[in-house]
Amino acid sequence: xxxxxxxxxxxxxxxxxxxxxxxxxxxxxxxxxxxxxxxxxxxxxxxxxxxxxxxxxxxxxxxxxxxxxxxxxxxxxxxxxxxxxxxxxxxxxxxxxxxxxxxxxxxxxxxxxxxxxxxxxxxxxxxxxxxxxxxxxxxxxxxxxxxxxxxxxxxxxxxxxxxxxxxxxxxxxxxxxxxxxxxxxxxxxxxxxxxxxxxxxxxxxxxxxxxxx
Numbered sequence: 001x002x003x004x005x006x007x008x009x010x011x012x013x014x015x016x017x018x019x020x021x022x023x024x025x026x027x028x029x030x031x032x033x034x035x036x037x038x039x040x041x042x043x044x045x046x047x048x049x050x051x052x053x054x055x056x057x058x059x060x061x062x063x064x065x066x067x068x069x070x071x072x073x074x075x076x077x078x079x080x081x082x083x084x085x086x087x088x089x090x091x092x093x094x095x096x097x098x099x100x101x102x103x104x105x106x107x108x109x110x111x112x113x114x115x116x117x118x119x120x121x122x123x124x125x126x127x128x129x130x131x132x133x134x135x136x137x138x139x140x141x142x143x144x145x146x147x148x149x150x151x152x153x154x155x156x157x158x159x160x161x162x163x164x165x166x167x168x169x170x171x172x173x174x175x176x177x178x179x180x181x182x183x184x185x186x187x188x189x190x191x192x193x194x195x196x197x198x199x200x201x202x203x204x205x206x207x208x209x210x211x212x213x
Contacts, residue, residue: 122176
């Protein structure tokens with residue numbers, strides 16, 4: 001083989017490798033346009049996000065726990081899961097809802113503190129899986145008062161193997177570092193106390209009149 005032939009072979013191999021690399025990158029999918037505001041809760045956008053090729057339904061918090069470690073502990077518990085039409089509850093303290101649009105690329109979700117006596121403070125991560133990837137969204141130090149429901153939205157904007165925005169596959173809601181605080185009943189302001197006393201007096205007077213009749 002001549003030097004010219006060798007040079008052509010090297011250039012051809014380099015071109016094929018470059019094309020193969022580009023093709024491989026394309027078929028891995030990508031984070032696309034995913035941003036923190038793709039998931040909201042109680043009017044707030046997420047504090048952090050992590051894009052991963054792992055499925056949270058099978059790998060748990062492995063895809064994001066290290067990335068979120070500096071905002072709390074490493075240990076996450078599964079609170080709820082969504083797969084297809086099935087929602088599974090793993091927590092006795094919280095109720096969870098998850099709804100999808102017809103496209104399967106957007107929807108709403110909520111979390112409710114079912115306790116009537118304790119406010120809850122915890123870190124939450126909603127990990128949504130679609131096609132061959134997932135994105136986990138962190139809500140740090142989320143406060144949910146006793147009986148309160150926080151509602152939010154979700155939106156898929158990362159890309160699948162074909163460079164398209166995929167439809168929803170499954171989702172997992174994780175929680176960690178839960179702390180509970182006894183609910184404090186509101187104390188009437190001083191200005192309302194005379195009004196309260198007056199109202200009670202009128203009720204007592206009306207009851208007395210009915211008794212005389």
